Amino acid sequence: MWRPARLPAQPAAQTHVNASSWTPRLLTSLFDHVSDSETVPVPPATLPNPGSMAHPELCRRPCIYFAAGSCANGSACGYCHLSHEHRPSHLDRRHRDMLSNLSETECLALLLPVLRCRAESTGLAAEAVEVLALLEDKTVACAATSA
Template identity: 45%
Template sequence: MAAMTLEYLNTFIHVKEDTEEMEKGGKVRCHSSPPGSTRLLSFTMETAQEEDAMRSYVAALAERAANLAQPAQQQRDVSLAVSNNSAELEDVSPSPPVAQELRLSSSGSLGHPEACRRPCVYLILGHCASGEACAYCHMMHTGKWPKLDKKQRIMMQQCNQAQLLTLLLPFCRARAERFGFAREAAEILRVIEENSSSSPLTESFPWRDLRNLRKTLARMSFSSLLDLVAHQSKAAQTSPGDDRHDLAARLVDLLNALRCQLTL
């Protein structure tokens, strides 16, 4: 950056152009229009004392600007060096060890990632006081946890248990096959299939709404799909001895057994 020369001229702080810099193709500053005759008359009325004071003020500004430029450049050099060192440290830093993942696990993490419970909200916020005794998953989950919207929840409430199982069966089977535990989940899939309905759901819901519901279900984990059955049983306030309650309780027991098998 070229040196900047300031002077006090007609009550303005004037910047003198560097002729050598201009000859090299440097940028030329814009100039103001010269003062009119009325203003020229007022300039001649200024006292010599005021002019000397302003010239001293302008000279002090130029000196202060020069003093500030050096520390600023030094600060930029220090910041650049720190950022370069940080980048080098990031390149050589090892990836998080598996032991750290195991340390963050909990009882709700059994069967991760398909058969575990939903992610722990407290751990996501920073700390879970329950630790290993927490009933929710402390392991890493990729992507956003899918949830049903209001219209989809109403659709699920309008289904009876047989229709719900019919809706969930293909997605449960697809998740088990995709993640390689179809053999361990065979009993769960058999129970769902035996209690499902043969009536098509397209007669109960609009085709577009049913399509959107299926898109959401396709993104849900195996345990989340089975949780919908237990949730429906609780919402219906079924008591022990009711077929819906007994079936939901049986699926929960089978899911807990599956979690232990997948964790071994």
């Protein structure tokens, strides 16, 4: 079973944690658990339901009823009906707290390179151009207002 990479232990005396030094590595490692064979986009004509859209990158969690053999919602189901080999990774409480303490500018600056890299590695860069441009504009606007 896949588990997220562990961070080096922080010294107990340290009162301020520099999230910028380890967070990009953590986020990248969380996204790296999906193999290249899983990142091939599924053509829209073969998608059985709305919950399976953008599988495996952005789809909803797996449908437990479909996995058990019978989903009453069928093609209208909001959960993914496609194969999920790995459990989704999640930040632990400490990392969620650190992320929530970042300013909007810091958060955007942290996530944008990871999202851009992930879009390129999955072959979705062309589809993500507009969204990434909006995020870049927002990052610049936030940086300008905080300066």
